[in-house]
Amino acid sequence: MKxxxxxxxxxxxxxxxxxTVGCADTSKKDExxxxxxxxxxxxxxxxxxxxxxxxxxxxxxxxxxAWRDTGKLIKKAEAAAKKGDSKGAMKLASKAKSxxxxxxxxxxxxxxxxxxVK
Amino acid sequence: MKKLILIAAxxxxxxxxxxxxxxxxxxxxxxxxxxFQKKFPNVKLDTYKDGIYSLDxxxxxxxxxxxxxxxxxxxxxxxxxxxxxTPFKNGKSYASCFDNGGIGIxxxxxxFDSKTGDVxxxxxxxxxxxxANGEKPYKWKKGKLxxxxxxxxxxxxxxxxxxxxxxxxxxxxxxxxxKKHFYAKRGQLNFSCADCHVYNSGxxxxxxxxxxxxxxxxxxxxxxxxxxxxxxxxxxxxxxAGFGTLHRRYGGCNKQVRAKPFKAQSTEYKALEYFHxxxxxxxxxxxxxxxx
Numbered sequence: 566m567k568x569x570x571x572x573x574x575x576x577x578x579x580x581x582x583x584x585t586v587g588c589a590d591t592s593k594k595d596e597x598x599x600x601x602x603x604x605x606x607x608x609x610x611x612x613x614x615x616x617x618x619x620x621x622x623x624x625x626x627x628x629x630x631a632w633r634d635t636g637k638l639i640k641k642a643e644a645a646a647k648k649g650d651s652k653g654a655m656k657l658a659s660k661a662k663s664x665x666x667x668x669x670x671x672x673x674x675x676x677x678x679x680x681x682v683k
Numbered sequence: 684m685k686k687l688i689l690i691a692a693x694x695x696x697x698x699x700x701x702x703x704x705x706x707x708x709x710x711x712x713x714x715x716x717x718x719f720q721k722k723f724p725n726v727k728l729d730t731y732k733d734g735i736y737s738l739d740x741x742x743x744x745x746x747x748x749x750x751x752x753x754x755x756x757x758x759x760x761x762x763x764x765x766x767x768x769t770p771f772k773n774g775k776s777y778a779s780c781f782d783n784g785g786i787g788i789x790x791x792x793x794x795f796d797s798k799t800g801d802v803x804x805x806x807x808x809x810x811x812x813x814x815a816n817g818e819k820p821y822k823w824k825k826g827k828l829x830x831x832x833x834x835x836x837x838x839x840x841x842x843x844x845x846x847x848x849x850x851x852x853x854x855x856x857x858x859x860x861x862k863k864h865f866y867a868k869r870g871q872l873n874f875s876c877a878d879c880h881v882y883n884s885g886x887x888x889x890x891x892x893x894x895x896x897x898x899x900x901x902x903x904x905x906x907x908x909x910x911x912x913x914x915x916x917x918x919x920x921x922x923x924a925g926f927g928t929l930h931r932r933y934g935g936c937n938k939q940v941r942a943k944p945f946k947a948q949s950t951e952y953k954a955l956e957y958f959h960x961x962x963x964x965x966x967x968x969x970x971x972x973x974x975x
Contacts, residue, residue: 633941
């Protein structure tokens with residue numbers, strides 16, 4: 566009787582141990598998968614932000630009103646993305662896009678203003 | 684009244700109608716000169732060819748000392764003369780490409796070419812001459828090109844600028860393009876050429892006096908002490924160290940207001956030069972100039 570109790574105890578403890586270790590392992594794997602997905606999503610977001618900045622800058626370049634440093638900001642964003650710094654890349658790309666959009670607004674405003682001496 | 688202004692502004696926005704009016708170039712020139720004569724009533728028209736030295740007596744005195752004693756561009760002009768007179772490999776020379784053998788003709792550039800519909804600058808004509816004679820063109824902004832141009836300018840000293848706007852609509856279109864560039868605010872600092880060199884000419888920007896746009900282009904290419912120092916710092920001294928063409932200066936100005944510069948001899952800068960030089964018509968050539 567006593568032997569049976571010991572066997573039952575060992576079996577139960579074993580099962581608990583197996584379940585605990587197994588679950589912990591799965592949780593770590595899930596966590597790793599989540600992190601990888603997040604990194605990939607951020608990298609994609611950074612690439613999209615860079616592409617949007619490039620498009621905006623090309624648009625203003627085509628009318629001859631691009632600002633001096635916008636292209637440099639885009640290059641810095643690309644370098645940051647290459648290093649895996651997606652957040653930094655997005656920040657730089659967003660600044661570049663904003664510059665390009667402001668420059669285009671400047672072009673549109675200047676188109677309609679006569680500043681010649683009278 | 685406010686309502687009227689609002690209606691007029693709204694109509695303009697909705698209609699997208701450009702407010703810029705196309706005045707005749709001769710009217711533009713008249714208004715341009717008149718502006719400066721009102722702004723600086725004590726400055727004689729014929730001294731505008733001297734840039735900032737037309738506005739500041741002390742700087743003028745120092746500049747005249749340099750000019751009388753040993754202007755630093757002298758060796759560069761000599762080099763330009765030597766290059767100008769050295770025959771190409773095919774035996775021809777620059778003289779074969781220009782009216783009057785290339786002597787005393789700076790005042791006629793830039794000029795409109797009705798065959799190509801393009802504006803030709805003096806530097807453009809120099810490099811075109813080289814290409815036509817089987818020679819490699821010079822680099823656009825400084826060095827030997829500026830030296831040859833400086834020599835040609837030097838032989839034209841005292842001749843009155845005489846840029847013509849052709850009856851060809853393409854000529855007028857280039858003039859208008861240059862005029863728009865000149866007056867449009869650009870770059871992150873939101874400045875136009877006119878902001879500095881028309882409306883604020885004579886004002887100080889840090890230690891620099893802003894030169895008047897009237898007569899500004901009559902003394903290009905120029906020898907700038909700043910460019911000389913820059914070349915020497917790179918170990919590139921010599922007779923052309925301080926030389927730079929007008930398009931080099933345009934690029935520098937655009938960068939200073941944080942605008943992306945155009946390439947030297949781009950259509951944009953050729954158009955700008957066309958307008959800019961036309962505004963100095965009637966003033967005499969004083970190239971090469973000596974500047975800060």
